[in-house]
Amino acid sequence: MTDTMIYTNNLTKSFGENLAVDRLSLSIPAGEVFGLLGPNGAGKTTTIRMLAALIAPTGGEARVAGFQIGQQDREVRKAVGILTENPGMYNQLSAERNLSFFAKLYEVADIPGQVERYLRMLGLWDRRHEAVGTFSKGMRQKLAIARALLHEPRVLYLDEPTSGLDPEASRIVRDFIAELRHEGRTIIICTHNLNEADRLCDRVAVFRSELLALDTPTNLRRQIFGRRVVFHLAEVTPALLDAVRAYGFVQQAEVLEDKLVVTLDDPEAQNPLLVTALVGAGAQVRFVGELRRSLEDVYLHLVNPQKEAN
Amino acid sequence: MEKIWEIVRKEWSEVFKNRLVLGSVIVMPLIFTLLPLGILYSMQGSADVEMAEAAADMPEHFQAVCEGLSALACSQYFILLQFLSLFLLMPTIIPVTIASYSIVGEKNTHTLEPVLATPITTLELLMGKALAGVIPALSITWLSYGIFVAGTAILAVDDGIFRAVLSPVWLLSIFGIGALLSVAGVSLSIMISSRVNDPRAAEQLSSLVVIPLIAIFMGQAMGLIQFDLGLVIWTTIGMIVLDTVLLYFAIQLFQRETILTRWK
Numbered sequence: 102m103t104d105t106m107i108y109t110n111n112l113t114k115s116f117g118e119n120l121a122v123d124r125l126s127l128s129i130p131a132g133e134v135f136g137l138l139g140p141n142g143a144g145k146t147t148t149i150r151m152l153a154a155l156i157a158p159t160g161g162e163a164r165v166a167g168f169q170i171g172q173q174d175r176e177v178r179k180a181v182g183i184l185t186e187n188p189g190m191y192n193q194l195s196a197e198r199n200l201s202f203f204a205k206l207y208e209v210a211d212i213p214g215q216v217e218r219y220l221r222m223l224g225l226w227d228r229r230h231e232a233v234g235t236f237s238k239g240m241r242q243k244l245a246i247a248r249a250l251l252h253e254p255r256v257l258y259l260d261e262p263t264s265g266l267d268p269e270a271s272r273i274v275r276d277f278i279a280e281l282r283h284e285g286r287t288i289i290i291c292t293h294n295l296n297e298a299d300r301l302c303d304r305v306a307v308f309r310s311e312l313l314a315l316d317t318p319t320n321l322r323r324q325i326f327g328r329r330v331v332f333h334l335a336e337v338t339p340a341l342l343d344a345v346r347a348y349g350f351v352q353q354a355e356v357l358e359d360k361l362v363v364t365l366d367d368p369e370a371q372n373p374l375l376v377t378a379l380v381g382a383g384a385q386v387r388f389v390g391e392l393r394r395s396l397e398d399v400y401l402h403l404v405n406p407q408k409e410a411n
Numbered sequence: 412m413e414k415i416w417e418i419v420r421k422e423w424s425e426v427f428k429n430r431l432v433l434g435s436v437i438v439m440p441l442i443f444t445l446l447p448l449g450i451l452y453s454m455q456g457s458a459d460v461e462m463a464e465a466a467a468d469m470p471e472h473f474q475a476v477c478e479g480l481s482a483l484a485c486s487q488y489f490i491l492l493q494f495l496s497l498f499l500l501m502p503t504i505i506p507v508t509i510a511s512y513s514i515v516g517e518k519n520t521h522t523l524e525p526v527l528a529t530p531i532t533t534l535e536l537l538m539g540k541a542l543a544g545v546i547p548a549l550s551i552t553w554l555s556y557g558i559f560v561a562g563t564a565i566l567a568v569d570d571g572i573f574r575a576v577l578s579p580v581w582l583l584s585i586f587g588i589g590a591l592l593s594v595a596g597v598s599l600s601i602m603i604s605s606r607v608n609d610p611r612a613a614e615q616l617s618s619l620v621v622i623p624l625i626a627i628f629m630g631q632a633m634g635l636i637q638f639d640l641g642l643v644i645w646t647t648i649g650m651i652v653l654d655t656v657l658l659y660f661a662i663q664l665f666q667r668e669t670i671l672t673r674w675k
Contacts, residue, residue, distance in 0.1 A: 155671060189522035193428045198421075202417060206531050
């Protein structure tokens, strides 16, 4: 059984009248990459800050790496690394000095060794003596990720890790996150980049003050939109549509852009039957594939269901 | 303690690259040290008759301080005593400037959140910030005072003046009240920086701490306030109480959550 690294039970945070996080209950196992998705002001950063023992919850409870938030905050801070939304650096100081300062605060035993390790890993070693103020945004972001990892935290919070980065820098950061996943760290990513969340996260939570949905991206797609199979045929005729609709397991069949789109619950078992039926009815089947809905579709459906329905 | 010194070292390597901070740490002490010595030097050629007339114009209660001094020496000492309150400006202004820049600077560069995310305690962080301001302020003040005393030994017309600037009034003021003013200045800066939303307002409000000292300087020049041992001892006691209160509130008001969520 996998250890639970992050556990929250009805975690709540309000600022006066404003309810930022409403009874959030999560259980995230060790080694999982977990995406926290939601619109601006949804409470993602507030949640991260609570789980990093930076701000105190106003209700509920949370444990991170086995330590109770609100009672063992120093232990929590030692166990987690955080990349904040605005990852500030001391601009006048060199990259090396920035990291060695934070390494000291994190009580790292081998400061020069750890600083060198992460500067090399993120390709900043050659520029370690340069003032951070001269760095590009991508380099600063990489340095901030290095800072979050200096003390080898078991849990890593990444708030908008690729925000404002060019595609190349984004790719480097994403690849690095993927490497961290292989090291077995538990990672929570807050992001507006849904494509990134889809690629990196084992599970995602769609969140707007309260939890709207939580599952793997694939399962969320299936739960909301079902599984849709697209048949590329030489020609779609009403007779072919009827041949498909004759099967009871077909939930929906329609013609979209000259293709036959069928909603099924178990395409692996049902596709061969449909292909046989179509060929038998005289169709030329050129290609069969699954019509994937993007995580963005899932997100928009959950966050703004009325607009999506319209 | 290691974390506190790390904060201090980091602050110094950052803030002393700031021209405003450098200016307050170098220029002000230079002026406050060299100006009285320059005046002493210029008075050396003055006629004793002229000085006797000047001494007669001094506040009545000051005459007692001049007992045993010549008219010229009395005039010289009167001038030097005016600079005592200015010497106290140094340990007040320097840490206020450093502490304001330090905390507000953290806000401007978005570095406070990563710092607060480390296992550092609020007390360690505040101690580091406070010492980063207080140590250079006191070092500079005491160095300036040393230069001032050495200059007085050379330029004063009477040994009595040299002894006077090393009297308990001066020593307790410079080493006692000076240190306490530093702590008060830093505490006030932390309190203000922690509570206001606008970092610029923090700097401006913190600088108001010098107003009482300027009032003392004016009162002294107008003969309303006389620096004697009694006043200095009572001021020291009052400052100890004030520092205790200010430090307590500075720590109480420096709420991690408030700083993270209020400062936009």
